[in-house]
Amino acid sequence: xxxxxxxxxxxxxxxxxxxxxxxxxxxxxxxxxxxxxxxxxxxxxxxxxxxxxxxxxxxxxxxxxxxxxxxxxxxxxxxxxxxxxxxxxxxxxxxxxxxxxxxxxxxxxxxxxxxxxxxxxxxxxxxxxxxxxxxxxxxxxxxxxxxxxxxxxxxxxxxxxxxxxxxxxxxxxx
Numbered sequence: 532x533x534x535x536x537x538x539x540x541x542x543x544x545x546x547x548x549x550x551x552x553x554x555x556x557x558x559x560x561x562x563x564x565x566x567x568x569x570x571x572x573x574x575x576x577x578x579x580x581x582x583x584x585x586x587x588x589x590x591x592x593x594x595x596x597x598x599x600x601x602x603x604x605x606x607x608x609x610x611x612x613x614x615x616x617x618x619x620x621x622x623x624x625x626x627x628x629x630x631x632x633x634x635x636x637x638x639x640x641x642x643x644x645x646x647x648x649x650x651x652x653x654x655x656x657x658x659x660x661x662x663x664x665x666x667x668x669x670x671x672x673x674x675x676x677x678x679x680x681x682x683x684x685x686x687x688x689x690x691x692x693x694x695x696x697x698x699x700x701x702x703x704x705x
Contacts, residue, residue: 579624581672586625586632595619597634597647612652622667626674631694633657633668633677644668644679646694657696 575598578587585600596614600607613632614620623634632647642665644658657677658665668679676699678691691699 577622579669581625582627582629584625584627584629586623586634588620588623588634595621597623597632599625599629599632599649601629608649610647610649612654613647624668624670626670627672628674631670631674633670635666635668635679642666644677644692646677646696655696657692659696 575587575589578585583601583603585602587598587600588595589598590596591598592614594614594616595618597610597620598607599610608629610632617638619637621635621637623632625632630649632649634645634647636643636645642658643656644665645654646657647654658679658681661681664682666680666682668677670677675694676691677694678689680687681690691701693699
């Protein structure tokens with residue numbers, strides 16, 4: 532089943548949830564049958580909104596790839612070196628400046644959390660040394676910290692890493 536309205540509905544919901552008391556508004560992006568815009572005939576999954584950037588997974592090229600859309604200019608942004616045929620991507624998030632994208636991916640039956648830097652065009656696996664299943668990453672507004680779920684010892688926990696892949700020791704008080 533195709534989800535033509537998934538992105539606009541999700542944006543409206545995000546707008547309602549993050550508008551700090553002001554009423555949300557629907558961002559209406561035109562349908563593009565050629566897949567060059569935000570709303571296409573392909574499945575657009577797990578959108579994440581940060582400032583004017585919308586990052587999402589789509590199967591419009593026949594594989595599950597990450598796309599970045601700049602809403603004010605209404606255009607897809609090229610992401611050289613990000614998507615590859617041997618990766619199944621999911622759950623992307625983007626920093627507010629649009630320069631850093633984090634996502635979960637499965638490659639050769641192993642899950643990982645990947646970070647893509649648009650300035651350097653570098654893609655790195657933050658969890659390559661972690662012997663556990665990982666999922667659902669999110670990134671801080673400034674792109675400096677990444678939080679994600681890790682499945683170890685029969686339970687799911689939250690880990691926080693910095694952008695270089697170093698685990699952060701966050702002290703908590705109860």
